[in-house]
Each structure stands twice: as C-alpha cells, then as structure tokens.
Amino acid sequence: MFSDPAGNSVAIARQYMDSLLVESRVAGAVRPDTAFSFLGETFRTPIMTAALSHIDLAGMAEGARQAGACVSIGMGGNEEFAGVLATGAKVIKIIKPYADPEAIRSRIAFAEENGALAVGMDIEHAVNTDDAEDSVVVGLQMKQPTLEELGTYIRSTHLPFLVKGVLSAHDAVVCRDLGAAGAILSHHNGLLKYAVPPVMVLPEIRRAVGPDFLLIADGGIESGFDAFKALARGADAVTMGKALMGPLKEKGAAGVREVLEKATAQLQAMMIRTGTPDLAHMDPSVIWEPVPYRHG
C-alpha cells in the first residue's frame, strides 16, 4: 500500500500523508485561533522550522520570527548560533550526537548562557544507513549515545531537552523517563530505510506517553494541510524543512515568512472546515485512514 522499491522513507511518508482524508464538520464552525503555547512562550503558529544546517540559518530565523513561529536549528558552531539568536527568534538548538562529549557540553552551555528556548539531540544521526558504523558528518565523528550518556545530557541542563529521531512508542517512553521534555518524530530524510511515517506512528506514541510530553512531527510537512493532519493525530507542533529552503535561497527571510504564513493560513482553513476552534481541540476522529497498519 505505502511502498517504495528502494525503501525511500521520504516517498513512503508522502504517500501515507496523501492517503489521509479529512471529514467536514463545518456546521456552526467558528473562526479558528492558531495561537500556540510552547515552553512558556506564545507563538502565532504551531508550524516551526526544522533543524536545518549549512544554509542561511539567521535568514531562516528572521523569517520565522516575522511569521510568529518558533525556530529549530541543526549542527553548527556557537558563532553561527549567536547570529541566529541575534534575530530575536525563540530558538531550539538541536545538537549532534558528537563522539566528543565536550562538543555537546559546550553547545549546551552556550545555549543556556545565551537565552535559547530549548536544546535537543538528533540521535537518529549517530550511525550510518547502510552499515552499523558510527557516522562521520562533515568530517566530525558521531557516536550512538548510551542511555546513561543521553540521560546525563538531558539532566545536565535546566533547559527543556527534545530528543530528535524518535519513531516508536518505545523510544518516546524511554526518553520521557530519562527526563526529556519531548520528542521530535523524525527519520531525518530517510536515514532509516522503510521507516514508519512519523504521522502514522503518532497516535500510538501519544497514547504511550500521555498528554503532557511534547511531540513534534518532522518530515514531509509541505503545507498547512499536512500540518493539520499531524496535529489532529496528536502532535503539539510540526516542523518544515526542505519546503523552506528554495524560498530562503530566492528571497531570504521574506521567503521563509511567506511559506510559514501561507501554511498557517491553510492550517486555519482546515481547522474551520473541521470545526476545530483552536489547537487544544484537535480531534483525531476527523481523519480517515485507509488501512490500519499493525505491529508485525
């Protein structure tokens, strides 16, 4: 049903997203509010930027700030991070699972000292896709953190810690129990082949972790319609990555702002047609899915 001959998880997730259908509950619907309370801040939208890198991160952050959106950023040094924070955006810094613990500790310390909203780690980028060796990312050695190491990083900071790369109820519960504030559900553009789509596994993860653990859906969110499906299925927020990159390159911050504002308007359109007045009233029963996949 949802398949790709090469196990391309990006393609599989797109098919799954497009298979989800939405029923209408427009009778008596009121104009919806997309205000999003998150980690003590209020944003205009639950659509945030994905943890990108090797692009104009300050431009991306400025565009997101103008759109009233939260920003997450990926790998890079503290100087680049400072440029992102200087935009005034609220920033989540996702730190790589570096083999060198000092590389992690120094980034957490910088985030704490310079007013980041939260930190996290993309644990899905520790090992290679085609063998079990630790990854080398732009020349930097990664290492799969042990549970003890991950727990130590989580507990070492007063900032909320989000674990990126969670794609099962198992890992979500483990991360919650280690003290993480939430998880970013992601296969990082297909690092796991044949990955279950984040939006497919979301309801099971939500049931397992309960209502208070933050769940952010990452990967393949290209519109506010996609965002709505993820939010209705239990996400607190969603991220947009690749969909921002072309507009950022063409128009800088204005391109990012335009994409996020358009997606937020589409989300609002889907909310009014489903009788969803605000984010607290997202209801998974408005979504119809064709095939109930089960654990094998």
Ligand SMILES: Cc1cc2nc3c(=O)[nH]c(=O)nc-3n(C[C@H](O)[C@H](O)[C@H](O)COP(=O)(O)O)c2cc1C
């Ligand atoms: C150019 C590029 C750089 C990325 N760098 C990082 C990174 O440094 N850290 C990280 O956690 N994810 C990184 N990602 C992955 C994204 O955060 C995200 O998981 C992925 O792109 C899927 O979301 P999308 O379909 O909305 O792009 C990167 C993705 C792209 C395209």
